[in-house]
């Protein structure tokens with residue numbers, strides 16, 4: 001849908017209360033067998049669709065998604081409201097009524113509705129990227145201008161390293177780069193940005209929500225996990241616009257993790 005915004009991001013400071021973030025953090029760190037960062041083909045939140053795809057374990061993701069959705073909504077009941085609010089925000093930020101489109105899960109049985117990214121170990125990778133992994137179901141869409149895809153991140157636990165060079169915090173480039181345009185964005189090395197002119201620092205305080213066009217290059221700043229305080233948790237949901245899908249034969253905003 002043309003009207004849905006592109007090349008922009010929204011920051012909602014204090015979107016989630018510190019009390020909720022603290023409860024989520026406690027719940028997650030107490031259940032590392034479910035939320036551990038490593039990809040294992042056993043029940044658990046595992047490492048999201050992209051991690052499983054990369055590891056060739058996508059069938060495990062599908063097998064456990066429905067089970068995990070039930071767990072997620074029971075143990076983290078605020079998740080449903082976060083997703084609904086983010087969907088409405090995409091629409092209202094685009095100048096549409098907040099209920100202009102239904103916001104529905106990608107086939108719920110096979111896709112998690114939302115999830116957590118956990119960094120329990122040092123994060124040295126300076127990985128500037130766009131979020132196209134969720135569009136794998138619609139392969140040609142990563143090359144198409146008309147595609148509308150959004151990433152929604154809530155900062156649940158900031159690594160203590162944010163005081164040192166903003167470790168673990170987020171920067172976004174204010175430009176829209178489709179998959180085939182990335183060669184023009186990176187230097188010859190294929191991973192560092194040619195220019196930092198459009199690079200912007202995102203306020204990443206605990207409880208903040210950042211919602212952005214998934215085609216905007218972004219980077220989590222590297223950090224080291226030396227002590228427990230250095231661990232980092234974020235809540236993540238992706239959205240994209242569909243004219244229709246088999247499960248939802250009407251125009252909608254689809255979400256998944």
Ligand SMILES: [Fe+2]
Nearest residue numbers: 129130131218
């Ligand atoms: Fe990303």
